[in-house]
Amino acid sequence: MDVRGKTALVTGGSDGIGREIALQLQGLGADVIVSGRSPEKLQAMAALGFGIIVGDLSGPTGIDAVVEGVAGKPLALLVNNAGVGSDYALDDIASLASAAQCIDTNFYAPIAVTTRLLPQLKAQGEAMIVNVTSGLAIAPRAGGPIYCATKAALRSYTQAVRYQLKDSGVKVLEALPPLVATNMTTGRGGKMMSAADCAAEIVAGIKANRAEVAVGQTKLLRLVHSMSPALARRIMIKF
Template sequence: MELRGKLALVTGGSDGIGREIALQLQGLGAEVIVTGRSAGKLQAMAALGFSTIAGDLSQQAGIDAIVEGVAGKPLALLVNNAGVGSDYELDDIPSLASAAQCIDTNLYAPIAVITRLLPQLKAQGDAMIVNITSGLALAPRAGGPIYCATKAALRSYTQAIRYQLRASSVKVMEALPPLVATNMTSGRGGKMMTASDCAAEIVRGIKANSAEVAVGQTKLLRLVHSISPALARRIMIQY
């Protein structure tokens, strides 16, 4: 995909992987709109030349604000990056409110945003939807069942709409990052990929019109999963 002069919307684009994607798209000549929940972080992005939209994607009002914020614009690239985790330990009586927020942000919001913005994307001669899932969409970890479930569901949704849109001008790409050093993963152990390096692989995939991009160590997980899904599950479930 040629990015110069294209209008892109990056949800969750004021922090973490989304911020790095926005910066790299901007560096390639795209006009980028970022969304987020933090007024301070959005102000910082505006100072770097980004258009911004405030909106909490776990709430209908936030979805409405984002959709209305790009209404009538020649949107060519939609990056559904916004995501949240959810603590869910059955022995500790988990919070269903946290689970609902995770499901709404990670799964319902991308579906709603895609559904409502698809006519604008189709109106462009060359457009793309990018859904950021996770290596955990392939095989879950015991410590994050709700998060893993949302990413697995978004992966299935992405594959299905890619087929539905196969004859249109809208391409659909899935990016599957590994464990990345962001605010959401702060305090987690283990080797983490930098957000900048993760974003670079995703942006290369966008430029190449890739259908799927396994990022970093997810390449190995995808290979193991292709050989033996059961083995991939046994490896990942303990983390």
């Protein structure tokens, strides 16, 4: 997809991977709008020439704000990137609220935003939806059951809607990042990919009209999973 002159929306676009995707799309000539929860971070993006929308995608008000913020625009690229982790613990009933926020943000919000913006995307003739899942959508880790479940669910949704849209002119790309250095992963051990490098692989996938981009070390995980799903699960469950 040639993004020059195209209007793009990147949710969760004021920080982390989303911010880097937005910057790189802008560098290629796209007209980029970003949404996020932090007015301060969004103002910093506005100063760089981005359109901004304040909206917390964990609830209907935020979803409405994002959809209404691009109403009437020739939207050709939707990047469903916004995501949160969860403090859910199996033996802590109080943590169910964190689980609900994670499910709503990571899974329901992309569904709602995609569904409501699909008429605008179809109207462009050529358009693309990018759903950012995770390598953990392939095989989960014990320490993040809700987060992993939301990403696995979004992966399944992505594969199904790709088939539904195959004759529509709207392409569907799934991006599966590895562990990336962002605010969400602060404090995690192990080698992390930079957000800029992760975004570069995703943007390359957009330009090449790919259906799926396994980013960084996720390529190896996908290979292991293709040979032995059980081995992939054993490796990742303690990750």
